[in-house]
Amino acid sequence: MAIPLIERAHVRPRPEAAQPHPYPPITAAADDWAAIATQLAERLDATAGERDREGGHAAAEYALIRESGLLGLSVPREHGGAGMGWPALFAIVRQLAAADSALAHVFAFHHLQVATLRLYGAPAQVDRLLQRTISARWFWGNALNPRDRRCRAVASDAGGYVFSGDKGFCSGSVGADMLTVSAVDAATDSLVIAAIPADRAGVTVHGDWDAIGQRQTDSGTVGFDHVRVRADEVLVAAGQAQTPAMQLRSCMAQLVLVNLYTGIAVGAIGKAGALTRERSRAWAAADVDTAAEDPYLQHRYGRLWASLRAAEALADSAARRLDTMYEVALGTAGSISEGERGSVAIAVAEAKVCAHDIALQASSELFELAGTAAVARHRNLDRFWRNARTHTLHDPIDYKLRDLGRWALLGQYPEPTAYS
Numbered sequence: 001m002a003i004p005l006i007e008r009a010h011v012r013p014r015p016e017a018a019q020p021h022p023y024p025p026i027t028a029a030a031d032d033w034a035a036i037a038t039q040l041a042e043r044l045d046a047t048a049g050e051r052d053r054e055g056g057h058a059a060a061e062y063a064l065i066r067e068s069g070l071l072g073l074s075v076p077r078e079h080g081g082a083g084m085g086w087p088a089l090f091a092i093v094r095q096l097a098a099a100d101s102a103l104a105h106v107f108a109f110h111h112l113q114v115a116t117l118r119l120y121g122a123p124a125q126v127d128r129l130l131q132r133t134i135s136a137r138w139f140w141g142n143a144l145n146p147r148d149r150r151c152r153a154v155a156s157d158a159g160g161y162v163f164s165g166d167k168g169f170c171s172g173s174v175g176a177d178m179l180t181v182s183a184v185d186a187a188t189d190s191l192v193i194a195a196i197p198a199d200r201a202g203v204t205v206h207g208d209w210d211a212i213g214q215r216q217t218d219s220g221t222v223g224f225d226h227v228r229v230r231a232d233e234v235l236v237a238a239g240q241a242q243t244p245a246m247q248l249r250s251c252m253a254q255l256v257l258v259n260l261y262t263g264i265a266v267g268a269i270g271k272a273g274a275l276t277r278e279r280s281r282a283w284a285a286a287d288v289d290t291a292a293e294d295p296y297l298q299h300r301y302g303r304l305w306a307s308l309r310a311a312e313a314l315a316d317s318a319a320r321r322l323d324t325m326y327e328v329a330l331g332t333a334g335s336i337s338e339g340e341r342g343s344v345a346i347a348v349a350e351a352k353v354c355a356h357d358i359a360l361q362a363s364s365e366l367f368e369l370a371g372t373a374a375v376a377r378h379r380n381l382d383r384f385w386r387n388a389r390t391h392t393l394h395d396p397i398d399y400k401l402r403d404l405g406r407w408a409l410l411g412q413y414p415e416p417t418a419y420s
Helices: 033-055 059-068 085-100 101-120 123-135 248-278 295-330 337-377 382-391 397-410
Strands: 140-143 152-155 161-165 178-186 189-199 203-205 221-227 235-236
Touching: 033 059, 033 085, 033 101, 033 382, 059 101, 085 101, 085 248, 085 295, 101 123, 101 140, 101 178, 101 235, 101 248, 101 295, 101 382, 140 382, 152 248, 161 178, 161 189, 178 221, 189 221, 203 382, 248 295, 248 382, 295 337, 337 382
Parallel strands: 140 178, 152 178
Antiparallel strands: 152 161, 161 221, 178 189, 189 235, 203 221
């Protein structure tokens, strides 16, 4: 009898003992990141439908991503990484999301944790952990959900803290080497944020993610049972005020979602278009030879295409703005103004609204556009809608629209929160 998913605990394989995988090797030159990303996307696309049906942890695909070298893209060159900026990195996230938005989510969240370390960490922490990220091919996972306050931190007499409690929605936690973790300090009721090994004594990563979509994001629960957090692992101590530069992290997290949503739309339109061209028959009253020549279908595809291009343009514009402020925040001055941070938040909110809408629209309309061929069970094309519907519930889009309305009417920047 199979063990119920919710009862499984994760035993993390180390990078040096990576699982063999059935994929052919990526043959591009080691630093040809565009070609490497294209080959990785093709390999993920080939098995995405089958893996979505199976759910669970995609160990072979994690190994493939490790071997690709793409985990080092956002790590600076001085630490052995590629030093890639956000616009190029998010373009790769979109490309991967078109093929497999679950694995693209895990990949993007790895880079979000790398950025978290760079924004929150002291120079010695950043140097040590980023060098190990490259040398040990670390995969970073997220246990920093700020709305889940169950995990508590108690200051230790020896320095650092002891974490106890659970954290939910911990994307990329299964198979991770390192985790960024938050807990609520018992004395001050403020957040403590740390970076710790995923195999630290007392940490249990549960494979209990069981949603209708994004099924291989490993976004379940992580339990902390009197977990020792050393002082040199603490990124943000209890009571430490967050600067506008540190608050860029929430803009980054939201822009990850923007590019995942947009990538889902790219994938949905691409699959629908292929079926329309190759399998769909023209409707009898259309008076054309092929479905692709049907003016009504062309009209529908045209509307989707225009909305998609608008979402991509806004996503790219927000990424450029974020990249500029990120570099300023990490520079010698090390600070940005509230207005500069607010301008990034507005750009991200604009992109988020459009990406949200096109992901849901494209993933739903693909069935009307491609016809009955699209509902064949073996194609599993409903995964695009399930992924979009699951992921767009991350935080209410109405609050992004409210923020944009306040900006349009009152010139007010969004209040910095973990979601804006």
